[in-house]
Amino acid sequence: MFFTNVLESLELQQHLQPAFVFLPLENIQLNIMYKELIQQLGTARLVAVSKTQPHEAIMQLYEQGQRIFGENKVQELVPKYEALPKDIEWHLIGHLQSNKVKFIAPFVAMIHSVDSLKLLAEIDKQAAQHQRTIDCLLQFKINDEETKFGLDINEAYALLESATYPNLQHIRICGVMGMASFVEDKAQIQREFKALKQIFDTLKARYFPNEASFKEISMGMSDDYSIAVAEGSTLVRIGTLLFGARNYGNLQ
Numbered sequence: 001m002f003f004t005n006v007l008e009s010l011e012l013q014q015h016l017q018p019a020f021v022f023l024p025l026e027n028i029q030l031n032i033m034y035k036e037l038i039q040q041l042g043t044a045r046l047v048a049v050s051k052t053q054p055h056e057a058i059m060q061l062y063e064q065g066q067r068i069f070g071e072n073k074v075q076e077l078v079p080k081y082e083a084l085p086k087d088i089e090w091h092l093i094g095h096l097q098s099n100k101v102k103f104i105a106p107f108v109a110m111i112h113s114v115d116s117l118k119l120l121a122e123i124d125k126q127a128a129q130h131q132r133t134i135d136c137l138l139q140f141k142i143n144d145e146e147t148k149f150g151l152d153i154n155e156a157y158a159l160l161e162s163a164t165y166p167n168l169q170h171i172r173i174c175g176v177m178g179m180a181s182f183v184e185d186k187a188q189i190q191r192e193f194k195a196l197k198q199i200f201d202t203l204k205a206r207y208f209p210n211e212a213s214f215k216e217i218s219m220g221m222s223d224d225y226s227i228a229v230a231e232g233s234t235l236v237r238i239g240t241l242l243f244g245a246r247n248y249g250n251l252q
């Protein structure tokens with residue numbers, strides 16, 4: 001498969017305008033990286049984080065077989081959904097404001113960043129309007145950074161024991177999500193991922209013991225995914241490693 005791609009790419013190159021020659025070469029590099037990465041992840045699934053990336057870069061990965069893509073902004077997610085193949089599973093991984101839920105409710109596959117009952121209720125309401133059930137993860141604050149969003153365990157208990165929660169028939173809580181601190185200290189990152197796994201286990205035992213769909217631990221990014229996988233991640237959110245450094249200047 002890999003060698004066929006190389007041959008095709010080299011052959012293709014000979015017929016292309018000079019300006020486009022770089023594309024097949026990038027494609028070759030991506031192919032090697034992608035297959036290696038998928039192997040390293042084992043049973044954890046890859047969410048390819050395509051924020052700021054152009055459609056062509058997403059399509060290169062799509063052609064390698066990747067179907068789950070993650071975006072952190074509604075205004076970037078919607079046009080990509082509209083333009084790109086409909087069998088892509090789009091995950092919203094960034095902070096979500098209640099007033100923007102309606103724009104993604106028709107199609108979003110999973111929302112990783114639920115951090116309040118108010119947001120969950122709004123997702124439920126918008127999902128109902130489209131006769132859908134939207135899969136959600138509860139985001140926890142496991143790092144020591146001031147600016148990051150997320151619940152603590154007591155807020156999660158309050159949410160799951162609220163009078164409102166049982167009435168939300170159009171959302172399904174499938175697990176938890178968290179981001180480790182941006183530090184060099186691997187031991188600290190490992191502690192934070194262990195804490196998220198512990199939160200998952202506690203919630204599973206207390207509220208979801210018989211629900212097979214409560215199974216996701218979304219943790220790990222380009223710099224810390226191997227630690228996350230070792231600590232039990234089931235969904236790894238990787239951008240930079242796949243696409244290269246983001247160029248925020250590309251955006252309108």
Ligand SMILES: *Cc1c(COP(=O)(O)O)cnc(C)c1O
Nearest residue numbers: 049072093221222237238239240
């Ligand atoms: C951007 C982003 C990622 C991916 O980060 P990389 O370091 O580029 O892999 C993962 N999760 C969230 C929530 C993000 O916003």
